[in-house]
Amino acid sequence: MTAVTALSPAAPAPERERTKRRLLDLVKRHGPQTAQDLAARLEISIPAARRHLCDLQEQGLVEARVEKPGGRGRPQHVFALTDRGEAAFPKTYSLLCVDVLRHVQSLYGEGAVLRVLDARNAEIAARLAPELCGSALPERLELLAQRLTEMGFDARLERDPVEPGVWFLVQHNCPNLTVARQYQDLCAAELDLYGALLGVPVVRESRIACGQSTCRYRIGPGSA
Incomplete structure (x- = not known):
């Protein structure tokens, strides 16, 4: 056996x-x-x-x-x-960022935080603009969604089923949520950045920082 x-x-x-x-x-x-x-x-x-x-x-x-x-x-x-x-271990970066912005506002006034965020967005725009320049809107949107996903936003694109030429950029995650809840200037600067990069009207329809499930942007003709 x-x-x-x-x-x-x-x-x-x-x-x-x-x-x-x-x-x-x-x-x-x-x-x-x-x-x-x-x-x-x-x-x-x-x-x-x-x-x-x-x-x-x-x-x-x-x-x-x-x-x-x-x-x-x-x-x-x-x-x-x-x-x-x-990244699998707890970090306090967001709390540190909130503290830094609070001190910036205290030392330099109400508009200082927005100026700091505008400077940050100018740097991001300078980095992304060469990649987006010269391509059609769908290609620019695809590339922007890819870069945002790499930055932690989990971004996806959707077409408007009714109106041609209109898109939706949907972010399923906000990596800056702790900061965004306390400083709405961050979300305002983000909206301005997308409009500047895409060169078309952009309107935010929902915001994670306000308790909604996604940050949703309507992009294209008639979005103004």
Whole structure:
């Protein structure tokens, strides 16, 4: 009779996710780590640690590097957080931004915040304008939606089903929500930026900062 080797059951999905989270926490706390170091800290096998690291690499949360320990010795593979992995940890950037704008307003008056935001938009416009210049409106909108999505806005385009030449730019996320709720100048500056970049009338129909599910912009003839 042929012996049958029993296979160890795979760890339940929640347990695997907890292990991955612990692994990310260790890399965040201790910096780039080898698979061997992580396995020892987590008290799991090295192959198991490598499987978790492979999953995290596929998710874009960690990346492999070749480094010399302490700047000398034999090079070894270590795993470090990517920008996306860093973003998985809580940040206080929005609160810091609100504090900075509050101090700007206190020191330089009511219009100072809008001037700061206008300067920021001028910089963004200077960066995007060369890409948008010379193309038809649909192409400009597609490119703008792509760039906004890269900036965290999760932007999508919709055609007006009734009126030809009219589009809707719909943002499903506001990465600046904490700031936008306290400083409406941010949303006003955003609206001005889109109008300047697209060269056509733009009207905002809804706003996440006001409790609605999306920021929705009507773009094209008759939007004024």
